[in-house]
Amino acid sequence: MLAYYKPSNRNIGHWEKRLSWRGYPYWVWSEPMARIDDGFIDSVIYFYPSEQEAINGEAVGGSGFLLGVPLENNPTWKIT
Numbered sequence: 910m911l912a913y914y915k916p917s918n919r920n921i922g923h924w925e926k927r928l929s930w931r932g933y934p935y936w937v938w939s940e941p942m943a944r945i946d947d948g949f950i951d952s953v954i955y956f957y958p959s960e961q962e963a964i965n966g967e968a969v970g971g972s973g974f975l976l977g978v979p980l981e982n983n984p985t986w987k988i989t
């Protein structure tokens with residue numbers, strides 16, 4: 910059993926309460942999520958397995974963002 914844990918940088922992150930599968934509370938150190946630049950906010954996308962699931966607003970799929978990178982040998986932008 911872990912009785913004491915000191916994160917490498919206590920100024921970044923926070924303690925988060927969780928419950929075990931049996932319902933017992935325990936605490937874990939949670940590192941912050943890296944923030945993306947505000948310039949990418951309008952390029953956020955959500956992927957659905959099908960168009961019908963997107964129309965229904967079902968809670969399945971994954972999120973991401975579009976980013977264009979100019980290539981030296983090709984003047985067009987590629988989207989990944």
